[in-house]
Amino acid sequence: MQSPSSPSASPEQEIRPSSTRSRKSIALLVLVLGVLTATGPLATDMYLPAFPQITQELGATEGQVGLTLTAIMLGLSVGQLVIGPMSDAWGRRGPLLVGVALFTVTSVLCVFVPNVTVFIVLRFLQGVAGAAGAVVARAVVRDLFQGDDAVRFFSRLALVMMLAPLLAPLVGAQLLLVGPWQLSFWVLAAMSALSFVLVLLWLPESLPREARRIQGPRQLASTVGTLVRDPKFVSPVLTLGLSFGMLFTYVSAFSFVSQNEFGISPQGYGWLFAVNSLAMMAGTQGNGLLVGRVDTSRRLLLGLLLALVAVGTLLALALSGVAQLWMVSGLLALMMFSVGFIMPNATVSALDGQPVAVAGTASALMGSLQFALGGAIAAMAGMTPSGEASLVSMAVVMASVAVLSLLAFVWSARSKVG
Known part of the structure; x- marks a missing residue:
């Protein structure tokens, strides 16, 4: 059997799990x-620095332009529920190629939007298509992988994918220096086209035909019902979703908190965001080093x-009124470092016990709940008398979610014992 990394390998050839996969194959x-x-993260974050420019050019309000961000998040959630079962029924390559192609087309169409309403609709469709990749x-x-091999691979994968939120706002800001806001969407379209070529040439089918499962509405509902009744799946998914909510609360609220309560500039916030993203990357790699030990x-x-230690301490400092920027930044970096451990291990814990035939549906359900929980939890930080997030409200939400995540883990541990 030819390695999937070989240029002469047929893309239609099915590949099976292998413990002897070469380093070159894994790297590819x-x-x-x-x-x-x-x-997905690039599509979400790259155009954020251009919000004022988009608002002015499209004659829209800030709230309407903000809905374009909400739309793609909703699309990413809905798209996973649709594409996951499709990949279980028809294999991984077909739905993936269609999704990547549609993402490329919608990215180009976003360049030519006449008004904000069309922009919102296209961003939703872009999210649905972009969900295929995730x-x-x-x-x-x-x-292809199980157990520690899967965790090790997810840790490597996280190192690549986490560069996206680290670089996206910085890249988007630099693109505004050389062209209009539409340039970000040309970059997204080019990257998506590259993804299509990479999949077409170097990603063979990973789901054997005999393992595929075409499900009608009743069968799909039955599969989903089985998954949501399985504590060994639901509890790590809750752990993952709640932790993502903690992370997304930081992402959505800290820009306001850092600039309005601590007086730093947008550029200063960008560098703090980058440093904390590096802390998260360090966590994923630290997790990878512990695999097997x-x-x-x-x-x-x-x-x-x-x-829990990081956000609990942050809450104590916020409530006592003695928090300083360096303290807050250090604790947030520790929180981000911890997420580097939580994400890959919770993901593997949820998927490892599921049959390959329902891996796509399980992955879709997990991803959809992750985005839904993340968005809902992050919104709570803004539920203050002023309607804007503060350090206290941000810390309260993050600490509460950290406790709930730990309780979900305890439920998972008890279900395994039972």
Whole structure:
């Protein structure tokens, strides 16, 4: 059987899990899946610095332009629920190629939007199409790897995909120096076209035909029902979704908190964001180094405890009124470091016990709940008398979610014992 990294390998050839996969093969797989999973965060974050320019050019309000961000998040959530079951029924490559192609087309169309309403609709469709990369990438990893091998691969993959939120706002700001806001969408279209070529040439089918499962509405409902009744799936998914909510609360609220309560500039905020993203990358790599030495559940517990210490201390400082920027930044960096442990281990814990035939549906359900919980939790930080997030409201939400994440982990541990 030819290696998937070989240029002469047929893309239609099915590949099976292998413990002898070469380093070159794994590196190429990380590259292809990393580019796919990075597309969503880039589409979400790259155009953020251009919000004022977009508002002026389209004659829209800030709230209307903000809905374009909400639309793509909703699309990413809905798209995963649709594309996941499709990948279980028809294989991974077909739905992925269609999704990447549609993402390329919608990215180009966003360049020519006549008004904000059309922009919102296109961003929703872009999110639906972009969901293919995330959900299929996780399913492919489940097809090919298990246990510590899967965690090790997810840690490598996280290193690639986490460069996206680190670089996206910085790249978007620099693009505004050389062209209009539409340039960001040309870059997205080019990156998506590159992803299409990479998948077409170097990502063979990972789901054997005999393992595929075509499900009608009743069968799909039955599969989803089985998943949501399984504590070994639901509890790590809750851990993952709640932790993502903690992370997204930071992403959505800290820009306002840092600039309005601590008086730093937008550029200063950008650098703090970059440093904290590096802390998250360091966490994923630290987690990878512990693979084979410490089991998955203990690595996950370590991440949850570090997160609770970080945000619990942040809450205490916020309530006491003695918080300074360097303290807050250090604690947020520790929280981000802990997320680097939580994400890959919770993902593997949720998917590892599921049959390959439902990996796409399980991945879709997990991803959809992750975005839904993340968005809902982050919105709570703005539920203050002023309607704007503060350091206290941000810390209250993050600390509460950290506690709930730990409780979900305890439920998971008890379900395994039972």
